[in-house]
Amino acid sequence: MNHVMIDIETLATSNDAALVSIAAVRFDLETGIVGDSVYFKIDKQSCIDYGLRVDADTVDWWMKQGKEAQEQFLTTEDRVELLQALQDFYLFFEFETDYVWANGINFDCEILRNAYKAIDFPLPWNHFNERDVRTLVHFAPEIKKAEPFVGTKHHPISDCMHQIKYCCKIYKKLKFD
Template structure:
């Protein structure tokens, strides 16, 4: 059985080569509830991203100013250099690859694209095959009722909390698909 990992990032832009402020990656099983103990969550130094040529969008900065300040502060605390975080993410995913990991995110063009930019800026290869990228947003469009799952224990716009919530959404969809004989 292939390993599945949900990935979520927070950024300071919505275009290619944007600054990434945090990254979460959580292994999971689509057809089982819950999450394994192994999780990756790191905050990234904005300055280290700028030093590597990544960019900030003014519109995104304004957007962050209107978000829950707890999420903003949580994102900035204990930030580490992008090069170090990307190397650790690479190692975390490679450790999980058995042999090919399936990676998920909510919006494949966004998260995966910006992560590709960051891996390239850090002179690292992407640790998954492009054909193993999966998009939760597409499944949510087919099962819109899943968008309403309780989020009360999750801080919105925290990469780690968003990752856990997205796994719950995917597991709910997998349960519905199983009823009609389909498996993720």
């Protein structure tokens, strides 16, 4: 499986945002089969220590989300330091990753790029292998609209799984139409 869907949750919307959590899920774009995944909840203070930002408006937005989503940013258990999370995240990409998908590469990929820069570590993929979910959705938005969300919204694993489902369906439609 050479495609990976990534998703992040943050405490700001700027490209130097502090990370709440990150996830990646391997998948086959043609079949929709999902492979292994990785997920980290990240310690807020470690992000701040590396110069990443927390924005009051984004924190306020989190407080208006559902309880399950809020747990992404309110709980302190199982959090890892930014450096450890990004190094372990990097290892996930060492094998057969050709394409990295994100629901807005100018958000997820850019924030991760800046986080890796903050820890002085290379991005685990080449920028020219980034693929944007939004571009694919542009060609068949009805498929995304019809796909029911399963899981917890604003949880990066759930978001990845949802995006994989409708991206694979759109890809099949475009390939065979």
